Amino acid sequence: MDSESAELERGRNGSFGRTSSAASSLRRRSINLSGVLPLQTDEDIESEIVSQAGDIGDRALHSNSGSECNSLRRSLDIGPESQVVIPIPEDALNRVHPDSQLPLVKVTPLSVHALVYSSERSPEIRKEMPESLKLFSCLTHLAVLGIIGKFFGPDVIDVTSDKSILYLDLPSNMVGSFLMGWFGIVFKSDISGLSDLLAIGLTTGFLGSLTTFSGWNQKMLDLSVEGQWAFTFLGFFIGLFLAAYSIIFGVQTANGFKWLLQSQRRSSRNVSNSTSDWKGNTCKCQMTVLVILLIILGLLWGVSAALEKSKFDTGSSEAQLWLACIVGPIGVWIRWYLARLNGRGLGRSGLLKWIPFGTLIANVSAACVMAALATLKKAVKSQTCNTVATGIQFGLLGCLSTVSTFMAEFYAMMQSARPWRAYAYATIMILVSFALGTLIYSKH
Structure with a gap:
């Protein structure tokens, strides 16, 4: 035992x-x-x-x-x-x-x-809020943390660019994957002990919005259209390699930190080993958090709308960012809803149950729409179109697609008895997204 x-x-x-x-x-x-x-x-x-x-x-x-x-x-x-x-x-x-x-x-x-x-x-x-109110609270958690995730933009260090295999979103994808190892794998059950909705908001909302698969795929499409196929291949390979090792490093460091916490707890008999003593899943706590988050969401949307109105005519990156913050939660909600397909498989027999079809559909569809908007920007070539299209790309599609969740699934497959499934899943994700994106983007 x-x-x-x-x-x-x-x-x-x-x-x-x-x-x-x-x-x-x-x-x-x-x-x-x-x-x-x-x-x-x-x-x-x-x-x-x-x-x-x-x-x-x-x-x-x-x-x-x-x-x-x-x-x-x-x-x-x-x-x-x-x-x-x-x-x-x-x-x-x-x-x-x-x-x-x-x-x-x-x-x-x-x-x-x-x-x-x-x-x-x-x-x-044991008393929790009704299911309908809990659903509303979950959507609020996802919206607030999703918007916060967009504020941590990809322009972090100077070694990345739009015209390089070290694509602009690479730092965000690496950081998000690393944090997924902490909060989405090692400490997720502990966070759920405090609040189930907080665990969902952190992983699906914040980390899912901090990372983007569609932006990564689009940068590789840009390189392929210019004929730089070697850089395109290296961009996918390096991006997958660095994101995968970021989540591995996150899991290892989080396990080490958790071991230190558990050692400290064992040395002190006055500290409870269970999070159930301070769990925040009571109806009263959930209602309080919901009210606070609704106020924060209202402020975020209100400020974003006001700044977008003042900056829209300039066509600046700030105008694109504020529009992204307005439409970003829609992408988070769609991806969260699609995640219900994970673990279901195809048909009543559950064929290919090991493939997370919810994440796959979210990433592939976001990559396709991203390519379509990129084609539209090249065709129209107006400041208004560029601002709106880029804001939707960065906000809605950036939140709809995710690398952090993709890496959590990849890591789980690597640790299973069939590690080849991780590479098969990654290959399917990348090839389908890139192939469909090429069909759309090459039309311009």
């Missing part, structure tokens, strides 16, 4: 480990639940785990309810000091075994291999 607990602890800390062996161990431990949930193969479980590593969209709003966890614990007759780990695939959560009278719970994992139910949940944290 100690070895299994250690293995699960490493999984929760963000070191995905070998997913196949973990899934096999978890499935064996849940063998007694066969009367409640139909068993899945190791490959099915691994595919769902990997494809949901980055984001699962609005499906996450139906999870982590304290009362639901307590209900499941009672139905399984779990003792007060015990802890059970149950891998529950998304598709199985909507079904009840015909031979069982036990209730099933709608639970969806956010970023870890399995769901951990413990008796540490206190009664006062």
Whole structure:
């Protein structure tokens, strides 16, 4: 039991480990639940785990309810000091075994291999806001943090440019991937313990908007149109290499920092080892945060609209930035909604379940629209068209596409028993986006 607990602890800390062996161990431990949930193969479980590593969209709003966890614990007759780990695939959560009278719970994992139910949940944290209000609050989190992500623009250091394989968005993609290792993998479960909506806002909203796949693809299209095919290939290769190693470095440093925190906690008996003591998922806390975020969102949109009105006629980069801040949240919302397709696969049989189709669709569609707007700017050649098109490219499409989530999924696949899937997924993402973008952009 100690070895299994250690293995699960490493999984929760963000070191995905070998997913196949973990899934096999978890499935064996849940063998007694066969009367409640139909068993899945190791490959099915691994595919769902990997494809949901980055984001699962609005499906996450139906999870982590304290009362639901307590209900499941009672139905399984779990003792007060015990802890059970149950891998529950998304598709199985909507079904009840015909031979069982036990209730099933709608639970969806956010970023870890399995769901951990413990008796540490206190009664006062179980009351949450209604689902409709929680959805509205989640959209507000995504909008505010998405706008903040756009303020950290790509113009960071002088070694990057629009006409180089070190494309302008590379620093933002590297920083976003590094931070995804911290807040989207290692510390995501801890942040979720404080607030599920904050975890979604940080990863999907802030980090997803800080990074951009469509901008990266467009810069490579610009190089290919000029006939610089070698630079185009190197640009994709170096961009993928640096982003992948940024998230690896982020995971490693975050694990080291978390180990120091845990060592300090073990040395002090007065410090609680659980985040449930200060969890902010109560209805009162969520309502307070919602009001504050609505005020911030109103200010951000109001200031952006006022500055856009004053700067629009100049056609400056500032006018493009303020327009991007206005339309950016729309891109975040669309990408978050598409993320519900991750882990579902194709058709009722769930074909190719290991491919995160939500992220794939968001990035490819954003790259295509980005190429179309670039073609429009070259055709019209007016200041107004350039300002509007660039603002939409930087804001809406920059927020619709993401490298940080893409890298979280890539990292999960690399740590699985089938690491070749990471390269296959990256190849599909890049080739499809570049091929469709070339068909659109070459028409000018």
